[in-house]
Amino acid sequence: MPELPEVETLKRQLQRTIVGKKISQVIVLREKSFQGNPKEIIGKKIIEVERRAKILIIKLTGNLHPATYNYLIIHLKLTGQLIYQSKANKHTRVIIEFSDKSRLYFNDLRVFGWIRIIKTKNEKQKMKNNFGPEPFSQEFSAGYLKNIFSKTARAIKLVLLDQQLISGIGNIYSSEALWKAGIRPTKQARKLSNLEIKKLREAIIMVLEKGIESGGASDNTYRQLNGMSGQYQKHFLVYERDGKKCRKCQNIIKRIKIGGRGTFYCPKCQR
């Protein structure tokens, strides 16, 4: 579930909570959830926390030259949670303990998520370069979208989910943005008009901003760093509203599948 707004919420909360702390212990309860040797990060301090697409990057002190750093890369995938000062439950996969005895719990019901150690800035940069532009960046312009859309016959919904083309949009916010822009999710990307592209770009930025303001969407497993739910699910425009009335035109919202993913739209006002 965690998409850009959910991961950004955690990034901001981690930044003001764990920066400066020293890792004293790493407990791996499920091998698959931690890639690399957990002993390698013991004794290291958290320098800063950043986000790229749906990934968290925690910068750590290195152990050789002062200018070398290590990085912890975290992908929450569908059901990952990062909770600070909680206690373990049956879905806890990794516990990171700091020297002040406070703890960060990585819970992940479906075990698709992971934590990974990256040892060089170069490797981190390479990882970051695999993603398309961030929606809040200058690069994410109508011109850029027009260019990538023109090259594909895929449905617009699938293009929005493609992390190599655009960073951070997942199943929830793609449905939300397409509804706001009045575009049918099945429409071929290359067939969008300039006006539709402009509207879609603005809609994407607006729904992601609203998501961040709401602390993310917690209709299911997502939680903020303190364990509390996000609130965006209370503001869903179309997502999970199948069978209900469209908020714009009162028509009934439909649910279909695109690329195997549940997709919600209004047949009347999304063309």
Add this chain to the structure above:
DNA sequence: AGTATCCTGGAA
């Protein structure tokens, strides 16, 4: 471009 797959648990 479409489907299976990694896992677990809740809903149907």
Add this chain to the structure above:
DNA sequence: TTCCAGGATACT
């Protein structure tokens, strides 16, 4: 008991 789920990738 079967079906389905917010991500991403490896297949055909």
